[in-house]
Amino acid sequence: MKDKLNAVKTVLCAVFAAGCAVLGFFFWDASDRAGALLEENDALREQLSVTQSDAKNAAAAAAELQEQVDEMTAQIDELNSRLEQAAQSGADAGAAGPMVYVTPSGSRYHNEGCQYIGKRAVQMPLADAKEAGYTACAKCE
Missing domain, CATH: 1.20.5 (Single alpha-helices involved in coiled-coils or other helix-helix interfaces)
Incomplete structure (x- = not known):
């Protein structure tokens, strides 16, 4: 065993x-x-x-x-x-249209480059210049 x-x-x-x-x-x-x-x-x-x-x-x-x-x-x-x-x-x-130059003492307006633009010229619309009684200068017509 x-x-x-x-x-x-x-x-x-x-x-x-x-x-x-x-x-x-x-x-x-x-x-x-x-x-x-x-x-x-x-x-x-x-x-x-x-x-x-x-x-x-x-x-x-x-x-x-x-x-x-x-x-x-x-x-x-x-x-x-x-x-x-x-x-x-x-x-x-x-x-306003084309612009032009006028002088306080003048009665004409001028295009840019015009020989008759004065030293005191101011720019304004053409329609306003005509309405104010300005007329074209002989060279700018």
């Missing part, structure tokens, strides 16, 4: 040893997989951190560009307003 008990003991020890070896293998394999997953997790966290930093930098650059666009838009609007005013002024001047 002692031999049978020793044989059972030996078998149990062998089974226990084999079970421990199998469990050790599973734990070793699980430990390796867990280590690999932790390394992958760390790499992904680092990549996420870099991506978040890039996104913050891109957002700041976009905000700065938007400020520049807004400033340029305001400048363009101001220039367009000035252009419209200049065009309106030009239209008003064109509506």
Whole structure:
């Protein structure tokens, strides 16, 4: 009987040893997989951190560009307003008709470049000069 008990003991020890070896293998394999997953997790966290930093930098650059666009838009609007005013002024001047020169003491009007324009001549629309009684000089008729 002692031999049978020793044989059972030996078998149990062998089974226990084999079970421990199998469990050790599973734990070793699980430990390796867990280590690999932790390394992958760390790499992904680092990549996420870099991506978040890039996104913050891109957002700041976009905000700065938007400020520049807004400033340029305001400048363009101001220039367009000035252009419209200049065009309106030009239209008003064109509506007044051709311009001539008169002197306060004379009764004649002169075109630009006329040799008889005096030093004190002032510019006015032709229609206004005629209405005020001015007549064309002999050279400007």
